[in-house]
Amino acid sequence: xxxxxxxxxxxxxxxxxxxxxxxxxxxxxxxxxxxxxxxxxxxxxxxxxxxxxxxxxxxxxxxxxxxxxxxxxxxxxxxxxxxxxxxxxxxxxxxxxxxxxxxxxxxxxxxxxxx
Amino acid sequence: xxxxxxxxxxxxxxxxxxxxxxxxxxxxxxxxxxxxxxxxxxxxxxxxxxxxxxxxxxxxxxxxxxxxxxxxxxxxxxxxxxxxxxxxxxxxxxxxxxxxxxxxxxxxxxxxxxxxxxxxxxxxxxxxxxxxxxxxxxxxxxxxxxxxxxxxxxxxxxxxxxxxxxxxxxxxxxxxxxxxxxxxxxxxxxxxxxxxxxxxxxxxxxxxxxxxxxxxxxxxxxxxxxxxxxxxxxxxxxxxxxxxxxxxxxxxxxxxxxxxxxxxxxxxxxxxxxxxxxxxxxxxxxxxxxxxxxxxxxxxxxxxxxxxxxxxxxxxxxxxxxxxxxxxxxxxxxxxxxxxxxxxxxxxxxxxxxxxxxxxxxxxxxxxxxxxxxxxxxxxxxxxxxxxxxxxxxxxxxxxxxxxxxxxxxxxxxxxxxxxxxxxxxxxxxxxxxxxxxxxxxxxxxxxxxxxxxxxxxxxxxxxxxxxxxxxxxxxxxxxxxxxxxxxxxxxxxxx
Numbered sequence: 001x002x003x004x005x006x007x008x009x010x011x012x013x014x015x016x017x018x019x020x021x022x023x024x025x026x027x028x029x030x031x032x033x034x035x036x037x038x039x040x041x042x043x044x045x046x047x048x049x050x051x052x053x054x055x056x057x058x059x060x061x062x063x064x065x066x067x068x069x070x071x072x073x074x075x076x077x078x079x080x081x082x083x084x085x086x087x088x089x090x091x092x093x094x095x096x097x098x099x100x101x102x103x104x105x106x107x108x109x110x111x112x113x114x115x
Numbered sequence: 116x117x118x119x120x121x122x123x124x125x126x127x128x129x130x131x132x133x134x135x136x137x138x139x140x141x142x143x144x145x146x147x148x149x150x151x152x153x154x155x156x157x158x159x160x161x162x163x164x165x166x167x168x169x170x171x172x173x174x175x176x177x178x179x180x181x182x183x184x185x186x187x188x189x190x191x192x193x194x195x196x197x198x199x200x201x202x203x204x205x206x207x208x209x210x211x212x213x214x215x216x217x218x219x220x221x222x223x224x225x226x227x228x229x230x231x232x233x234x235x236x237x238x239x240x241x242x243x244x245x246x247x248x249x250x251x252x253x254x255x256x257x258x259x260x261x262x263x264x265x266x267x268x269x270x271x272x273x274x275x276x277x278x279x280x281x282x283x284x285x286x287x288x289x290x291x292x293x294x295x296x297x298x299x300x301x302x303x304x305x306x307x308x309x310x311x312x313x314x315x316x317x318x319x320x321x322x323x324x325x326x327x328x329x330x331x332x333x334x335x336x337x338x339x340x341x342x343x344x345x346x347x348x349x350x351x352x353x354x355x356x357x358x359x360x361x362x363x364x365x366x367x368x369x370x371x372x373x374x375x376x377x378x379x380x381x382x383x384x385x386x387x388x389x390x391x392x393x394x395x396x397x398x399x400x401x402x403x404x405x406x407x408x409x410x411x412x413x414x415x416x417x418x419x420x421x422x423x424x425x426x427x428x429x430x431x432x433x434x435x436x437x438x439x440x441x442x443x444x445x446x447x448x449x450x451x452x453x454x455x456x457x458x459x460x461x462x463x464x465x466x467x468x469x470x471x472x473x474x475x476x477x478x479x480x481x482x483x484x485x486x487x488x489x490x491x492x493x494x495x496x497x498x499x500x501x502x503x504x505x506x507x508x509x510x511x512x513x514x515x516x517x518x519x520x521x522x523x524x525x526x527x528x529x530x531x532x533x534x535x536x537x538x539x540x541x542x543x544x545x546x547x548x549x550x551x552x553x554x555x556x557x558x559x560x561x562x563x564x565x566x567x568x569x570x571x572x573x574x575x576x577x578x579x580x581x582x583x584x585x586x587x588x589x590x591x592x593x594x595x596x597x598x599x600x601x602x603x604x605x606x607x608x609x610x611x
Contacts (some may be wrong), residue, residue, distance in 0.1 A: 036290075039290040042290075042295075043294035046294040073297065083253045087260075087283065090261070091279055094264055094272070094276065094279060102269065109273070110277060
């Protein structure tokens with residue numbers, strides 16, 4: 001399971017970098033989105049995986065059973081996903097406006113020379 | 116009481132943003148709420164500074180969950196000084212913006228976003244754990260994206276793509292670093308991390324996370340070779356927004372470097388100090404050389420931010436208490452001076468009709484007040500006594516000499532001279548030489564903007580004249596950073 005996930009994370013990072021280097025506005029956004037997904041998955045796995053062991057406290061006990069999943073990475077990753085989603089939504093709208101203004105998909109045209 | 120002092124600098128901008136966003140879209144209402152909120156933040160920030168000055172480190176556990184399990188807010192002298200500087204910048208920039216930002220941008224939600232930005236900045240300064248630092252960074256970034264894109268025109272939109280992309284990249288590095296660190300150490304609370312990484316084996320294992328965080332903060336601070344987003348974005352925003360960014364955004368990155376690489380990862384134990392020293396020197400040199408080749412007021416100033424960030428990182432990389440103290444002094448001086456210069460840059464553009472140095476001139480004959488307002492921060496930035504910049508450079512060079520970093524001293528002196536060259540260029544082109552064409556831009560400059568610039572100029576002079584008091588404050592701050600015991604006790608509870 002760990003090996004599979006490690007491979008998945010690595011492959012996602014690889015594809016993200018590939019997209020980032022394409023030099024076009026839309027592949028840049030795609031790359032950034034994938035980069036976000038890869039880092040979220042990494043945080044999720046970073047806390048250590050526990051299969052089918054939810055961090056629930058049994059009735060009468062004061063702590064979850066030993067070997068239960070760590071709930072903190074799950075909370076972190078949820079927060080990170082929400083933030084990444086909001087920023088990606090904004091970036092998409094910005095890209096539409098900027099793409100209209102620059103009238104090209106080629107990132108070399110997005111230098112930001114002031115008029 | 117203690118809790119409210121730390122929470123107030125976060126709560127005030129939040130309330131101001133809500134009142135602005137949910138209230139009527141009338142320009143008058145929006146400006147009033149914006150100004151009141153900024154003034155409230157200034158008062159709250161001064162309150163925090165005074166409390167920390169009297170009581171030492173103040174930590175608050177949100178919802179009473181004990182550290183390291185809950186969300187911790189902690190303010191030591193460094194946090195308090197940064198929040199205080201933020202309060203000053205917020206109030207002066209918002210005051211200036213009431214005269215600059217047109218009605219349609221104000222009704223589009225300009226002030227709520229300014230306050231969300233301030234919320235993120237203040238939150239980052241008092242965050243007690245790495246993940247909350249990340250969240251505050253994102254709050255700040257999202258607001259800054261919007262403020263940048265609100266500037267009009269094609270350049271503002273296209274340049275914000277660079278800005279957004281590079282900052283998202285930095286956030287990804289940050290997040291990966293957080294993931295590694297949690298996987299290895301099992302905590303993200305600064306104080307708890309500091310204890311657990313005191314073990315050399317744990318510190319060694321956490322080295323990749325440290326490097327990832329260094330890259331992330333480096334991009335946000337704008338150090339060599341990852342500063343290119345900064346001069347691309349800043350000159351295209353409105354003057355008030357670029358002044359706000361110039362004063363605060365990169366400094367949040369520097370703050371994160373200062374916090375994480377003293378408290379969590381001691382630079383010396385990681386062996387990163389020589390590398391960081393080289394990065395700092397390259398940042399100083401590339402920033403100032405790029406600035407020398409520009410002929411546009413805000414492009415020159417933007418590249419100077421990069422070179423000044425180099426000074427601050429240099430002071431951190433000396434890994435001495437004196438070095439940390441000069442970093443603190445430098446940051447405070449830089450925030451005030453740089454904000455002031457960007458605001459004055461706006462007045463120059465208004466009085467001269469352009470920011471392009473070859474299209475303006477003769478301002479010293481026509482605008483005596485503006486000339487004075489430019490001279491004070493420009494001389495301060497160049498490091499001329501008796502202004503704050505002289506003492507900032509003086510203390511930095513003295514710390515470097517005492518740390519036997521001769522190369523660093525050489526860089527600091529040469530870069531300082533080149534800074535004088537750049538300031539002299541703006542001075543000669545915009546103020547001294549005769550105006551290139553007969554310009555008829557004689558309407559009086561807006562009073563609110565002049566008052567805002569004058570306030571910052573007075574602070575610059577005060578910091579210069581009162582350099583000794585600020586230096587003793589900076590020394591006490593550095594001692595707190597060098598010996599984190601007081602911070603640990605405040606956050607985790609006193610073991611005795």
